Structure formats: C-alpha cells, structure tokens
Amino acid sequence: MQVIATAGHVDHGKSTLVRALTGMEPDRLEEERRRGLTIELGYAWTSLPSGEQVAFVDVPGHERFLATTLAGVGPVPAALFVVAADEGWMPQSEEHLVALEALGVRHGVLAVTRADLADPGPAREEALARLRRGPQADAEAVAVSGRTGAGLPALAAALDRLVAALPPPDPDAPVRLWVDRAFTVRGSGTVLTGTLPAGRIAVGDTLLLDGEEVRVRGLQSLKRDVTQAVGVARVAVNVRGSGAAAQAARGAALTSPGAWARTAALDVRLVPAARADPASVPSRLVAHIGSAAVPCSLRPLGAPGPQGERHARLRLDRELPLHVGDVLLLRDPGRARGDTAAGRVRVLFAATALDVRPAPLPRRRGAARARGEELAKAAEPGAGPLLRAHGFLSAADLRAMGVPAPGEPVAGGWHADPALWRALPARLAEAARAYAAAHPLDPGMPVEAARRALGLPDRRLVPALVRPPLALEGGRLTLGGSPGPPPRVAEAVRRLHAELAPFEAPEAGTLAALGLGPREVAAAVRAGALLRLGGGVVLLPGADERAAAVLRRLPQPFTVSQARQALHTTRRVAVPLLEHLDARGLTRRLSEVLRQCPEVAGGAMPSGLPPPPRSAAWRSPPGSGTRP
Ligand SMILES: Nc1nc2c(ncn2[C@@H]2O[C@H](COP(=O)(O)OP(=O)(O)OP(=O)(O)O)[C@@H](O)[C@H]2O)c(=O)[nH]1
Ligand SMILES: [Mg+2]
Secondary structure, X not given: OEEEEEEOOOOOOHXXXXXXXXXXXXXXXXXXXXXXXXXXXXXXXXXOOOOOEEEEEEOOOOHHHHHHHHHHHOOOOEEEEEEEOOOOOOHHHHHHHHHHHHHOOOEEEEEEEOOOOOOHHHHHHHHHHHHHOOOOOOOEEEEOOOOOOOOHHHHHHHHHHHHHHOOOOOOOOOOEEEEEEEEEEOOOEEEEEEEEOOOEEEOOOEEEEOOEEEEEEEEEEOOEEOOEEEOOEEEEEEEEEOHHHHHOOOOOEEEOOOOOEEEEEEEEEEEEOOOOOOOOOOOEEEEEEOOEEEEEEEEEOOOOOOOOOEEEEEEEEEEEEEOOOOEEEEEOOOOOOOHHHHOOOOEEEEEEEEXXXXXOOOOOOOHHHHHHHHHHHOOOOOHHHHHHHHOEEXXXXXXXXXXXXXXXXXXXXXXXXXXXXXXXXXXXXXXXXHHHHHOOOOOXXXXXXXXXXHOOOOHHHOHHHOOOOOEEEOOEEEOOOOOOOOHHHHHHHHHHHHHOOOOOOOOHHHHHHOOOOHHHHHHHHHOOOOEEOHHHOEEOOOHHHHHXXXXXXXXXXXXXXXXXXXXXXXXXXXXXXXXXXXXXXXXXXXXXXXEEOHHHOOOOOOOOOOOOOOOHHHHOOOOOOOOO
C-alpha cells in the first residue's frame, strides 16, 4: 500500500478528483458539503491498475486551514498536486509546494483538473515550470476532468508509475505513527488513525503514546481487521492505556519504546523556504512535523551563512519524539487571512534536527555563536558531531536519537568522542596524582571520585582508562611503584626504629605519641614501612624474615615459649608472629604447641651455625611452664 496526500489551491478540484478515483467521499462533514469546501482531512482508497492499493489523504486548500493541510501532508511520502486548468498557479499552489519542499516530499504527480472548463495547456506549462524549480521536479503531468472522467485512466497509470518508483520503507524501522484522528468507540476505548510510514505494528504490541505506555488491542487498515500492519499503511489502532489514550488528539504520536528521543529542545539547521523573508523571523513560530503543530520559540545560534542557512535552538511548547535528521517545517502563525494573496508565504524554514538532546547553552557571551559554528562544521548530522558535542553517548541514547552507532562502545555500552577518549588516560593519571597529593593517607583515589573529577557519565568507564603504572586495586586507583609512606609517617617510623628492640611491638600509646593513628599505621603498612601482624601488633619491616632465621637455629620442633625466649619478646608478639610465619610458610605448625622450620625438616642444619644449645627447655613438657 502507498499513501498519497493531495495538495493545491482551494476549489481546484482535489476532493472531486479523489472521489472520481476511489468512488469514496473524502468530505465527510455536513458543513463541508454545504460550503463545498474541505475543512478536515479526508480519507479514501482504491486499487490502481497494477493491483497496488493506494490511500489518499485529502487536504483542505483554503489558506485558513494551512495547519490542517500540513498535518495531512506531513507524514506522507508522495503528493497528488492539483492545479485547475481554468485558474492556473495560485497563492496556495505556491504555499503548498513550498511546504512540500520544506517537508522533503519529493515524489508526486501533477493533475491539471477542470480540463473540461479550459484548455489545460497554459496551466500545465505554468505549473510544470514552477515544479521544476522545486522538490517535485520529476512529477508527470496529466490533464483530467473530475466531472467528465476524461484523463482518469492516464492519471491512474501515472500514479502506478509514481508508486512503483517510491523507495520501499524499512519494515523493521521503529514505529512513529503521527495521529491524525483520535476518537472513542464505546466499549473498545480509544482509536487512533494515521499513516504508518515504515515499521510494523501488531496486535498485542506495547507502544508509547506521547511517552505513556499503551497496548494495541486491535488494528484495522482500510476498515479491515488485521493482526499486523507494515508501513506504508493507513492504520486505525485501538489502544488500551490510562491517561494519554483518553486525551489523545491530532499531533499525538504512537512510538516504539526507546526508539525516539522525546524532547522539547533541539538544535537545527534552518534553510529558508522559497520566497520566505528570513530577515524578519518572528520569535514565536509553529513547528510542524508529521501531524503535529507545536508552538515554539527560536533562538538563533550565530549569523546566517552564505546561502542564508543558519543554526538555531528550538524550544517546543511540548515534547515530541524526534530523531536526528528529522525535518520540521517552521510556519509564521502571525499572518492573517488574505496575506498570502499578496504573494507572502507563511512557511518560513525547513529545520533539520542536528541534535535532539542539546546540552544547555553556557551563560557566557558568545556561547550561542560558538555552538552555531560547531553545528556548521558538521557537514552531515550523525554520531561524529554528536559525540564531539556530548563527549559520551550510550548505545541507548544513539538509538533514541536515530543515529547508527559508530563502531563498538568503549566500555559499559558507552560511545565516546575519539579525541576525548584518547586524552582521558593522561587526565585520569593526573587526577590520581593530584588526589594522592591531597590525601596522602588514602590507599588511592576511589573510582567514583575519579569519575567525578573527569566528568564521566558512568564509573564503568574508569577501568578502561587505567594505564600502567596507574592501577586499579580494590576500587581505588593506585599510582604504582612504591612511593613510600607520606613524609610525616616516614619520620615517625624512623623514630620507632631507634626506640624498639628487634622483635618488640610498640604499644598503642607509643604509636599515638608519635602521631601514628590507625590511618597512618595503615599507610605505613601499605608502603612497607611497618609489618602488621594479627591482634593489632605491628613490628618493623623484615622482622618476620629475621625471626625465621633465629628460629631455624632452635632445636626442631620448638614450642611457642621457646620461640618467644629465643626472640627475646613477649607472648603478645610471639603468638601472632608465629601465625604470620606459618602463613608465609616460614614455619610449619605440627600441633597445638609444636612448630618447626621447613628447611631443617629433613635433618639438614643450616651450615655455618653452631649446633643449637641443648637447653633444658625443649625437654620440658610442651605447653607447660613456658608462659612469660
Ligand atoms: N467542471 C468541473 N468542475 C470541477 C472539476 N473538479 C472540481 N470541480 C468543481 O470545482 C469545485 C471545487 O471542487 P473541490 O473538489 O471541492 O475542490 P477542492 O480542491 O477539494 O477544494 P478545497 O478542498 O476546498 O480546497 C466544485 O464545485 C466541483 O464540482 C472538474 O474537473 N470539472
Ligand atoms: Mg477538497
């Protein structure tokens, strides 16, 4: 199926032609029939000679109903452009053509109607000359009469050729159905109709209606029940949902979840419409896209370029689901009836969305111009310029913006601007060094602090930026190498060296007097300046190796008490020291009370040492009488 919208000046015979082609009545309102004027969008359909189905959205031509006309043309890929043989090119012919150009509707057929009333030749030449300068340059022209039926077969054949030439839409594209009618059916709830340009809707789908979840309960296409519809199609969707469904009206959008950026702010490239006067841009405009018409304000970003193109930030009065690359038509709502007869066209700009989630502009002077220059640099909208502006975008962000991902994410599903990503490891190392200098007692910069220091959106990015000698240990960034304890701690440890016997553990009071609180002790232990044993006991570094050497000289195996005496220390130190030696494999625990040094287990004695004294101690019953 294809969907085609009519376009053309009031009374030129659009509705008559649709009626003649389809046998269906596009003007459904009593008022329309009475006044002989289309006021609302009309819908009709038929099969072309090829068998292809085509649906028409019939728009009003009267200048007062331009907003309705734009809602009809907006979501549709092709136009049936109507010019009356007896009147020729008229103001709304011009205005509608300019609108088609701004909306990017490039496919169409020209019907020169009322050919029974006048020679269609002059009107045809005039119209084709104008069309050739615009988006419908390739349109075929056919002279017809809606009254006599002359030319209708030729028109149907031309429509067949038009339809065959239209690019096939992607059936897997995300859904965005701009609602052109919403009504309530007793017992079934809300029905939304619109032109589905691409993608697929099926009964049972969960979609978003203006951001709110709804379920598709039923589906019709051209008045027939279907289980699914694939764009291009005219569809009527029966939805179940809470608030949004009841309030839905023309301009609402039914979208695939996660596939569109709902936004009220966007940065755009403006191309002035033909014959628009861009010098006098009002500050309040109406933005048209699909069937939506949303008042908006426009803030220029810098001065216009050589072709009059310029950049601006649009602020919409309500959020719309948009992709980068979408084109919005900007209309001047201020001009009154009769205005266009003077040749003024109310379509001012085609605005192409370059960023649908722009960062707030900094308050400083020149920020708007700088942003405009940044936007001007990007030839095509896409991931590159977006990442340059945002630094990071998640895969989900890019999907919602409708932008293909540029290769693989750097980490955690994030894509990064390549230049920024290259610069970040050095900045991370710098931040870790600065942190270490500011927090000498900390074991390293916490990952979260690093994320904040670098302004990263996610802490999962931090590990991917660590380069040696920087390392990530226990959720902190360490500088690598052995930087030694902070100077104050080193000095205190030097004084301990002077005061303590080799296997003497300082008391808590001694440590405190030297300024070695728990944090300082921890820093000294990390730097290897103190050896921590169990039970809060600390010794000077290397005490374990030296103790093992002494113990090797004892008769094997030996008791805790024998070890304590040999080391000239207390039980408070000996017990955790032996456990530490066990853990390091320097002693082996044989029983509750006995240990030996592994090196001498086979009977070999360390050479060069005198045989151990055969003191009485080793013969005393293990564990008895050995307490200090
Ligand atoms: N003689 C003749 N009259 C026509 C022809 N087509 C339309 N008309 C008449 O022209 C008048 C306007 O026709 P419509 O089809 O309502 O025109 P329209 O373009 O739909 O008008 P709007 O929707 O209001 O913009 C009606 O009186 C039609 O009967 C035609 O081919 N021949
Ligand atoms: Mg009409």
